[in-house]
Amino acid sequence: MIGGFILSKILEEYDVEYVFGVPGGQTLAFYWGILESSKISHLLFRCERCAGYAAMAYSMIKFKPGVCDATVGPGATHLLPSVAEAWGASIPLIAITSDNPAWTVNKWASQSCDQISMFKPFVKASFNILDTSKIIYYVNEAFKIATSGRPGPVHLNIPMDVLMRNIEVDEDEFIVDEVYSTYPSNRPVPSRKDILKAANLILSSRSPVILAGGGVILSQASSELLQLSEMLSIPVVTTITGKGSISEDNPLSVGVGGVTLKECANKFLREADVAIIVGCKTGQYATLNWTLPPKTTKIIHVDIDPNEIGRNFPVEVALIGDAKATLNELLKAIMSLVTKHHLFLLSRRKSLIKAVVEKWRKSIEHLMNSNEIPIHVPRIIKELRSILPRDAIFVCDGSMASFYGAIYYDVLSQGRYFIAPRGMAGIGAGFPLTLGAKIASPNNIVVGMGGDGGFAYSLHELETSRRLRIPVVYIVLNNSSFGWIRMAELNYFGKTISTNFTELNYAKIAEAFNCLGFRVERPGELRDALIEAIKASSDYKCAAIVDVVTAVKPASKALVEMPVINY
Helix, strand or coil: CEHHHHHHHHHHHCCCCEEEECCCHHHHHHHHHHHHCCCCEEEECCCHHHHHHHHHHHHHHHCCCEEEEECCCHHHHHHHHHHHHHHHHCCCEEEEEEECCHHHCCCCCCCCCCHHHHHHHHCCEEEECCCHHHHHHHHHHHHHHHHCCCCCCEEEEEEHHHHHCECCCCHHHCCCCHHHHCCCCCCCCCCHHHHHHHHHHHHHCCCEEEEECHHHHHHCCHHHHHHHHHHHCCCEEECCCCCCCCCCCCCCEEEECHHHCCHHHHHHHHHCCEEEEECCCCCCCCCCCCCCCCCCCEEEEEECCHHHCCCCCCCCEEEECCHHHHHHHHHHHHHHHCCHHHHHCHHHHHHHHHHHHHHHHHHCHHHHCCCCCCECHHHHHHHHHHHCCCCCEEEECCCHHHHHHHHHCCCCCCCCCEECCCCCCCCCCHHHHHHHHHHHCCCCCEEEEEEHHHHHHHHHHHHHHHHHCCCCEEEEEECCECHHHHHHHHHHHCCCCCCECCCCCHHHHHHHCCCEEEEECCHHHHHHHHHHHHHHHHHHCCCEEEEEEECCCCCCHHHHCCCCCCC
């Protein structure tokens, strides 16, 4: 077998369905292997960056590593932004780059660069495979590393001559450990002593709160989190990546806290005597510039990565382990210790939570029902939520779109039904993430939303949607500017610098790609346009772009006052 066939065959053993990428001369042997495969399809995207984002969304929905590929040099450099996003978001990717023949190192071969050093800061491991007989070994290592502990991307760099070389391989060499084909591949738990200490601290608390991060979703621990919350009527605050840890119409859900300034969430973080932080890196946005929870709050931190515990907040109890397995053990301990006295507090706590959330919902009614022109984004989200089924998947681009979705869109099912790029939080990921989510979950309605600035980074993937027949709806928030930066510049300088665009009609741009386009300029047109777009995208099997002319300045005080690091 040549190396390219060996690579495709070992990927088959890991149940890989798709490789997302862009071809190059150095990867032809790998593509030959895919061509001969009966199990793997290659999905051609129009740039490597978007292919990587799509593979990331696929991984997020399927709970298995996404696989993406790029050719040497410019292909590898284009792939890097999406790999960096997966690294920051703890999403397993197998990023494969080809390279010039190994014997050309330091000879200035065309397009050559140090790809190992380039990827190394943004992956859990980067392997340069120089021996065809070692391909199986390194692929096995890649899946093991990507899915173990805190998940993340792994980089495989394979020179052209290694992919082309023909060697003898026995069938019994293609043996894999299937546990590493999905994640989490292992579920460590803390000691019994630490579990009991945490359980007693929770039961002694009068105003506990749960802060659920993206690790709850990664671990598929929503059921255990809900049991803990409901057993003791503990309010659940989520991070943006933890959105979906609990259904947001549950009376114990208080929404996304931290930098969103969503008061019904931050109130409980601010006033908690004990905070149970689960699967959260306690980064800047989740904790409102590291001010929530306050110093007086005792913290129980559950995380599979010991490096995250105590990084930003002193911890009363460290529970190093998988979120699902650890919460399950914590539940058992609490059930063995709980008394009638503890249960006496629950009804009062529930009524308080309900009153706080209802007060917040009333405070935003004028935004959700706004008839102002240009259209305010909360009104778009209100109309969208009213027509989508509970199991629809909503994807937001970086920048303000992520925060609009986090604050105003209610996820009504537990699990991965909300996706936003928060690893590096760059714009331009929204549309390819939407395509990748639909590829992973063809039976769910998938709707994306992002600004016109971000959409311009990836609108070329409209052709991908048309060619691969991927029916998604994507809402473009069209304010003819980089909205968040424009807002910040106006606040700082009183004028704008390099943020405004030519006014464009993205509905017509979509039609030029043989996709569907809808233009909305008035709030009363939103509902019908969204309903028609969802139906038409399904009927015609392509993207439907809903181009909504939106206000430049956000209606939400929370977004206007979005804090940055205070120096």
